[in-house]
Amino acid sequence: MITEILIILLIIIVILVFLLFFKTWHLHILFKNHDLDYILSVTIIFLFIQIEISEINSNPTIGISIKLFSKVKQLHSTKIESNTETDELPEEKTEQNTNTNTKDYTKIKKISQLLLDSKYELYHIIQLITGMIKFNYSKINMDLGLGDNNLTIKICNLIWTISAPLYPLNFHLLLTPHINETIIKTDCDINFNIKLVNVLKIGIIIIKNKKLIMVIKTILGKE
Known part of the structure; x- marks a missing residue:
């Protein structure tokens, strides 16, 4: 009796694992x-x-x-509430926000440089995604200016390049570069289907790549 129950439980577990990864x-x-x-x-x-x-x-x-x-x-x-101070004066908050934005844009420029160094790896990931993800109609509208015109154009060219293989998959990008400006404005509506097994495949590829790991660490503030 116990053997039959264990076999049934094993079958249920196998079915659940199969659904989890391949559904x-x-x-x-x-x-x-x-x-x-x-x-x-x-x-x-x-x-x-x-x-x-x-x-x-x-x-x-x-x-x-x-x-x-x-x-x-x-x-x-x-x-989940964030821990914020409520007794700061408006002037203190404004100054703090300005300093925070300056630091954030400095971090964004650093990430941008890392992305440029990883452009071939990113394009490879996008090519893999085209065979793993099924998009419903998806769109991204983006206005981008990094203060550094040369960097802005390079990043826009990178984004256009890596997004090109996604256009036939019902994914649309409208990217507007802003010269002599510092602005990041996005409006994304992304709708797609994917299998967990494919997510794991992409994750393994990223983990094996030192450049992409460096990008992720910088985004998370680990570098």
């Missing part, structure tokens, strides 16, 4: 940014489970719900 996941990403103030919303749908993650300027909210027979039941919702 399609649906992702819908909305991202709006204007000079480092941003709103992010990510919806993940897998089978009857829906996970919603939203974030406004580092204040994330996570919600999990189950949909059965067209009825949605909310299971869990968590809002």
Whole structure:
């Protein structure tokens, strides 16, 4: 009797693992940014489970719900509040925001240089993605100016180059370079299906590449 139960449990586990890795996941990403103030919303749908993650300027909210027979039941919702000081004077906040924006743009320029150094690796990843992701209609509208005109043009050329293979897949990019300006403004609506096994393949490729790891560490503030 115990043997039969163990066999049934093993079969269930195998089926669940197969579904987890080889069943399609649906992702819908909305991202709006204007000079480092941003709103992010990510919806993940897998089978009857829906996970919603939203974030406004580092204040994330996570919600999990189950949909059965067209009825949605909310299971869990968590809002993570950031630690902010409430007794600062307006002048102090303005000065702090200015210093923060300056540091952030310095970091963005550093990341931009790393991206230029990793352009061949990025293009390789994009080529792999074209065979792993099925896009619904997706679009990105971006205004970009990095203060350094030479760097701005180079980054815009890089973005145009790596996004070109995605155009036949119903992915559209409208990128406007801004000369003699410092501006980062984006409006993204990305909708696609992917299998978890393909996410792992892409992750392994990135982990094996030192240049891409350096880009990720810089973005996360580890460098």
